[in-house]
Amino acid sequence: MKVLAISGSPSRQSRTAKLIDKVSGLLQEQDIETRLVTIYDFPPDALIYADFAHPTVQDFQQKVKAADGIIIASPVYKAAYAGALKVMLDLIPEGGFAGKPVLPLASGGSPGHLLAVDYAIKPVLAALKASDIHQGVFAIDSQIGKGDGGEALLAEELDLRLTQAAQDFIEQLPLTPPRARRDADTRHVISRISL
Ligand SMILES: Cc1cc2nc3c(=O)[nH]c(=O)nc-3n(C[C@H](O)[C@H](O)[C@H](O)COP(=O)(O)O)c2cc1C
Secondary structure (H helix, E strand, O other), X not given: OEEEEEEOOOOOOOHHHHHHHHHHHHHHHOOOEEEEEOHHHOOHHHHHOOOOOOHHHHHHXXXXXXXXXXXXXXXXXXXXXXXXXXXXXXXXXXXXXXOOOEEEEEEEOOHHHOOHHHHHHXXXXXXXXXXXXXXXXXXXXXHEEEOOOOOEEEOHHHHHHHHHHHHHHHHHOOOOOXXXXXXXXXXXXXXXXXX
16 A cells, blocks of 8 residues: 655745654554655756656656555645645646545644635645545644754644544555556456446
């Protein structure tokens, strides 16, 4: 089972990344493989000019295709999600999230933008035909701290919400990997044709 996390933060010291780390750790404890893609994985030209033929972009599309579930994470920028996330999502072919549950994660400076996940991120996920969109987790900056050793210190309440969201997300993941599902679908079609 594979989950791909797409982080839309352009920050090297990203708070949103701490949310991904927490959820990824919980998934890994359940033997779910997690991969992370950030804008730093792309040459800027490939992103800005939406160069679909670029090998990095094709590799990204492959990772999306191979994933059983997707985590989308972004800081709130100007009352919406970060532009860095949009340029990556624009590289995904139409219907690219079909059959994949998606867990949205977001962080913002103010609780006033709590609904950014609902009004900004979710319509894009629906356009990509995500199968199940989790209600998501929104964190405010004051809930994401740093320990003396630089490690993330999440507020207890946030930690609990992330743990619950990870658990819900695991339950939304398909029980069989995409190839097995495709083969099963094909067998189903063949048996209907032969009737
Ligand atoms: C350019 C910019 C715009 C921002 N706009 C908002 C905003 O509209 N609403 C909000 O709640 N926080 C806003 N913030 C705060 C970030 O969302 C917040 O600090 C977030 O946790 C940063 O996540 P990151 O470290 O992963 O980039 C903004 C920050 C920046 C740098």
